[in-house]
Amino acid sequence: MSDTSVAQTGEPLKEGLAGVVADYSADKTAFQVPWGKAMMWIFLLSDTFIFSCFLIAYMTVRMSAQDPWPLTSEVFSLSMGGQPIPLLLIAIMTFILITSSGTMAMAVNYGYRKDKKKTFYLMLATAILGASFVGMQVFEWTKLIFDEGVRPWGNPMGAAQFGSAFFMITGFHGLHVSAGVIYLLVVAFRVKNGFYERRGNDYGIVEVAGLYWHFVDLVWVFIFAFFYLW
Amino acid sequence: MSEGQQHPLSIYYSIWILLFVVSGFSYAVDYYQLQGTLRWTLILIFMFIKAGFITAIFMHMTWERMALQLAILVPPIFLMIFIGIMAIEGDYTFLTRIEFFTESDFVPVYHNSGAAH
Numbered sequence: 001m002s003d004t005s006v007a008q009t010g011e012p013l014k015e016g017l018a019g020v021v022a023d024y025s026a027d028k029t030a031f032q033v034p035w036g037k038a039m040m041w042i043f044l045l046s047d048t049f050i051f052s053c054f055l056i057a058y059m060t061v062r063m064s065a066q067d068p069w070p071l072t073s074e075v076f077s078l079s080m081g082g083q084p085i086p087l088l089l090i091a092i093m094t095f096i097l098i099t100s101s102g103t104m105a106m107a108v109n110y111g112y113r114k115d116k117k118k119t120f121y122l123m124l125a126t127a128i129l130g131a132s133f134v135g136m137q138v139f140e141w142t143k144l145i146f147d148e149g150v151r152p153w154g155n156p157m158g159a160a161q162f163g164s165a166f167f168m169i170t171g172f173h174g175l176h177v178s179a180g181v182i183y184l185l186v187v188a189f190r191v192k193n194g195f196y197e198r199r200g201n202d203y204g205i206v207e208v209a210g211l212y213w214h215f216v217d218l219v220w221v222f223i224f225a226f227f228y229l230w
Numbered sequence: 231m232s233e234g235q236q237h238p239l240s241i242y243y244s245i246w247i248l249l250f251v252v253s254g255f256s257y258a259v260d261y262y263q264l265q266g267t268l269r270w271t272l273i274l275i276f277m278f279i280k281a282g283f284i285t286a287i288f289m290h291m292t293w294e295r296m297a298l299q300l301a302i303l304v305p306p307i308f309l310m311i312f313i314g315i316m317a318i319e320g321d322y323t324f325l326t327r328i329e330f331f332t333e334s335d336f337v338p339v340y341h342n343s344g345a346a347h
Contacts, residue, residue, distance in 0.1 A: 016296060023297035031298050041302050051308045056316050063320030066327050073260050084236060087236070091257045102246035105288045109242065112234050147298040204234055214288045218281055229260050230270070 040208045044215045047176075051219050054169050055226055061161040070157035072228050075148065076140070090228050093136050093219065100129035101217040104184075108210040111203035116191055119206060123188035126213060130181040137174045141167075165225070173223060176216050183209055235290045245287045252276050 013032070014022045023030050031038040047149040060151035062069055080088065107122035144166070152167055154160040187209045190196060196203055256276040259269060286292045289300060 013295075018302060019294050031301070032295050033298060038298070038311060039297065045302055048306055049309070052306070052312070056309075056313055059318045060320040060323075063317065064323035066324070066325065066331065073263070087257065087260055091253075094253050094257070095250065098246070098249045101249070101284065101288055102242065105242045105246070106239070109239060112236050133253070159249070207235060211289055214284055217254065218284050218289075221277055221280045221284070224278070225256065225273050229256060229273050 034204045034208075034218065035204065036208045037211070040211050047215065047219075051169075054172060055222060058165040058169060058227065062159070065159035065161050067159040068163050070155065072230070075144070075150075075157060076228060079211060087228055089136060089140055093133055093140075094224055096129050096133050096136070097217050097220050100126045100133070101214055103129065104210045104213045108207045111191070111206035114201060114203065116194070116197070119203065120188050120192040123184050123191065123206070123209075125185040127181045127188065130184065130216075134174055134181070136176050137170065137177075141170075167205065169223060169227060170194050173216070173219055177218070180213050180216050182207070183212060198219070216224075225228050235293060237290075237293070241287060245283050248283060249280055252279050258282075 013019060023032070074084075076090050077084040077086045078088040079085075103122045104126045107119050107126060110118040112121060149156050150163045150166065152164040155163050187205055191203070191206065196205065253276075256273060259272050259276070264272065291302070
């Protein structure tokens with residue numbers, strides 16, 4: 001369990017496909033990574049399937065809708081100086097999420113360098129960016145519900161299925177971002193007050209939290225492409 | 231435990247910039263209102279570039295052992311089959327609705343044979 005470059009038998013590990021066979025048939029640890037990281041990856045795999053189910057359901061209702069699908073670049077446009085700019089808010093949200101992914105990657109890196117202070121501030125920045133993303137989503141929902149009259153059962157612009165697909169997909173993603181912000185803050189403050197220092201100075205948990213955060217960004221890439229741009 | 235995933239910061243900076251640029255491109259696709267095949271080809275290309283770099287570099291998938299890579303990256307391939315099945319289902323539902331739910335003055339156009347119905 002302690003050394004990842006050598007198997008428990010003491011022999012050096014094989015690489016490539018032979019390594020896959022050896023790892024899976026090892027009768028001991030299949031994944032040569034810390035336990036938390038393997039489990040986070042498996043959770044993310046299951047989450048991939050949940051989000052895929054939502055996006056596939058959206059594809060199906062959109063294909064089978066008789067009424068025209070509302071034009072997303074018009075529905076999600078924002079007026080700037082009297083001129084509507086398509087998808088402006090969504091573009092800002094996308095860039096905020098990418099920025100937060102970048103700061104998270106930096107935090108993981110500084111975590112492995114045992115730089116407590118930089119890790120803490122970078123994780124805090126990530127959490128703040130994530131919180132501002134959720135805030136913008138609240139603004140977007142408010143605009144859609146109160147100004148444009150979008151409901152899960154119908155809307156004035158076209159196919160009734162638009163509302164339920166929109167609220168379900170972006171709502172579930174927003175829930176993930178909110179949970180991620182809380183998760184990041186807990187880990188960040190534990191980094192700061194020396195919780196991991198006392199536990200063998202191991203900052204692997206920062207990478208595990210980072211995996212979750214990058215996944216949230218990854219899901220947004222697909223939502224942005226399929227829901228907003230399509 | 232070894233020192234985990236240690237990589238130079240420069241690789242993260244370059245991927246970060248790349249993600250920004252590619253996101254800008256996919257936004258431009260909508261801003262300039264490209265349509266048709268060009269639109270969805272570009273959207274999909276930019277989407278897969280972004281998803282690939284996030285998974286490979288930010289999530290460190292490139293540096294993991296192949297056992298973990300395969301365990302995580304192979305199952306989503308089955309989603310392709312799911313997408314295919316549901317696309318057929320969606321088409322079928324749409325045609326059924328055209329057939330039964332439309333007004334009588336609406337005549338659906340069948341491309342292969344006009345005498346089918």
